Amino acid sequence: MDIVGKYLDSVDKWELFYEIYAKWMGFGKRSDDVKRRNGVVPMRMWVCTREGYRWSEYVNMPNHKKRSRPITRSGCQAALRVVHMKDNDLWLAKEFSHEHNHEMVSVPELQFLKNNCVVSDGFLAQVMRECHVKSEMRTIESQEQLGKKNWKLDAEGALGFLDCLSARDPIFFVYHQADTENRPANVFWADGTARIDYRAFGHVIAFDTTYMTNTYNKPLCILMGVNHHFSTCVFGFALHVFENKWNELMETYQMEDNEWCQLQYRRKRMWAETYLHGQFVTRMRTTQHCELMNFRLKKFLLKRYTLHEFVTGIDIVVTKIWHIERENDFTMRHTLPNLPSSDALSIYYDQCAKFYTREMYYKVELEIKRENAYFISSYEDHANHTIFNVGNF
Incomplete structure (x- = not known):
C-alpha cells in the first residue's frame, strides 16, 4: 500500500485510518512522536505496539521477587508519520513503513491487543441495563411454588437451550435420562471444545460433585482437567441425582440410622483416594482446581436459579474459561518471557x-x-x- 504523498483534511482521520489498517493487518498501534510548536501540533506519528525494546534496567532484575511482565516489544519498524501543511491546511503522509519483524495476530486474537481492550460507554450501559432487567425478572420461587407443570416446562427449556448449542456446534454432545414421570433425571453435555480438550488433556480427570446450586437441589458434576497452560479445562457437565439414589438405597434397606453407612456417606469425597496412590495426576491431588471452578460458578449461579437459568449460567462460565485459554495462547505466541541474565545456559x-x-x-x-x-x-x-x-x- 503506497500512501506516501496522500492528503487528508484532519489528523484524526489519519489516526482512524491507521487504526483500521492495523486491525485489518493484525497488529496493534500506539501513538509515538508528537511535535509541538507554540501549542500547535505540526507532526504526528503512529507505530506498531511492538516497536522499540524494553529498557535494559527492566530486563534483568535478579533481586526482583515478582515475575516480570512478558516482553512485548521486538524492535518493529512499521510506522506512519504525517505532517501538517500550512499552505493548504491539510495533513500529508510523509513516511509509511509496512514491514513487521513479527508474526501478525489472527482475527480471533485481535481482542487481546491492548488498544482493542476498550469497551465504549454506550455498550457498557446497554449491558448493565440488560443485566438489571434480567435481575428484576427473576423471582425467588421454591420448588413447591413452581409445581410439576412448571418444573417440566423449565426442564424442557434447559434441554432446548442445550439443543440450540448443539445446532451451532457439530460435535456438541448432550444426553439425558427421564424419571418415572418423564422428567429429566440425569443430564450430561459437552461442547466441541471440551471434547477436543479431552482428547489432548484427558489423561487425568477430576470429578467434582460438591457444587449444588439450583432450585431443585440437583448436584452439578464437573469433569475437568489441566491443559497445556496448567489451567483448568472442562471436559463436560452433568446434572445427576446421586443424593436421591443414596436416600432411596438407605430407605430400601432401612439403613437411615446405621452409623457406618452415615460415616461412609460423609467420607464420599475420599472414596477414590485409594485409586490415586502412585498415579500421575498432573498436580491435581489438591482441590485447587475444583475450588477455583466453584469460585467461578458462584459468580454466575444462584441457589434460586431454575434449570434453564442454571444451564445458561454454566455456558457463560465455560465461555469465560475458553476466553482465558485463548488469551494464554495469544500471550505464548506473541510475547516472550523475561529470560534470566546471560550465562552458559x-x-x-x-x-x-x-x-x-x-x-x-x-x-x-x-x-x-x-x-x-x-x-x-x-x-x-x-x-x-x-x-x-x-x-x-
Missing part, C-alpha cells in the same frame, strides 16, 4: 521460551537453574552405563 532458556507454553517454561527454567548449581566432579564408564559424581558450587 542462555541458549537453553531461549530454546525453552520458544518451545514451551509460558507456565511450562517457568517450571523448566526453575529446573535449569537448579541443575546449573551442580558440576560433574568425576565419572566412571561401564559396559552399558556411566556413573557421574556431581558436586554443588
Whole structure:
C-alpha cells in the first residue's frame, strides 16, 4: 500500500485510518512522536505496539521477587508519520513503513491487543441495563411454588437451550435420562471444545460433585482437567441425582440410622483416594482446581436459579474459561518471557521460551537453574552405563 504523498483534511482521520489498517493487518498501534510548536501540533506519528525494546534496567532484575511482565516489544519498524501543511491546511503522509519483524495476530486474537481492550460507554450501559432487567425478572420461587407443570416446562427449556448449542456446534454432545414421570433425571453435555480438550488433556480427570446450586437441589458434576497452560479445562457437565439414589438405597434397606453407612456417606469425597496412590495426576491431588471452578460458578449461579437459568449460567462460565485459554495462547505466541541474565545456559532458556507454553517454561527454567548449581566432579564408564559424581558450587 503506497500512501506516501496522500492528503487528508484532519489528523484524526489519519489516526482512524491507521487504526483500521492495523486491525485489518493484525497488529496493534500506539501513538509515538508528537511535535509541538507554540501549542500547535505540526507532526504526528503512529507505530506498531511492538516497536522499540524494553529498557535494559527492566530486563534483568535478579533481586526482583515478582515475575516480570512478558516482553512485548521486538524492535518493529512499521510506522506512519504525517505532517501538517500550512499552505493548504491539510495533513500529508510523509513516511509509511509496512514491514513487521513479527508474526501478525489472527482475527480471533485481535481482542487481546491492548488498544482493542476498550469497551465504549454506550455498550457498557446497554449491558448493565440488560443485566438489571434480567435481575428484576427473576423471582425467588421454591420448588413447591413452581409445581410439576412448571418444573417440566423449565426442564424442557434447559434441554432446548442445550439443543440450540448443539445446532451451532457439530460435535456438541448432550444426553439425558427421564424419571418415572418423564422428567429429566440425569443430564450430561459437552461442547466441541471440551471434547477436543479431552482428547489432548484427558489423561487425568477430576470429578467434582460438591457444587449444588439450583432450585431443585440437583448436584452439578464437573469433569475437568489441566491443559497445556496448567489451567483448568472442562471436559463436560452433568446434572445427576446421586443424593436421591443414596436416600432411596438407605430407605430400601432401612439403613437411615446405621452409623457406618452415615460415616461412609460423609467420607464420599475420599472414596477414590485409594485409586490415586502412585498415579500421575498432573498436580491435581489438591482441590485447587475444583475450588477455583466453584469460585467461578458462584459468580454466575444462584441457589434460586431454575434449570434453564442454571444451564445458561454454566455456558457463560465455560465461555469465560475458553476466553482465558485463548488469551494464554495469544500471550505464548506473541510475547516472550523475561529470560534470566546471560550465562552458559542462555541458549537453553531461549530454546525453552520458544518451545514451551509460558507456565511450562517457568517450571523448566526453575529446573535449569537448579541443575546449573551442580558440576560433574568425576565419572566412571561401564559396559552399558556411566556413573557421574556431581558436586554443588
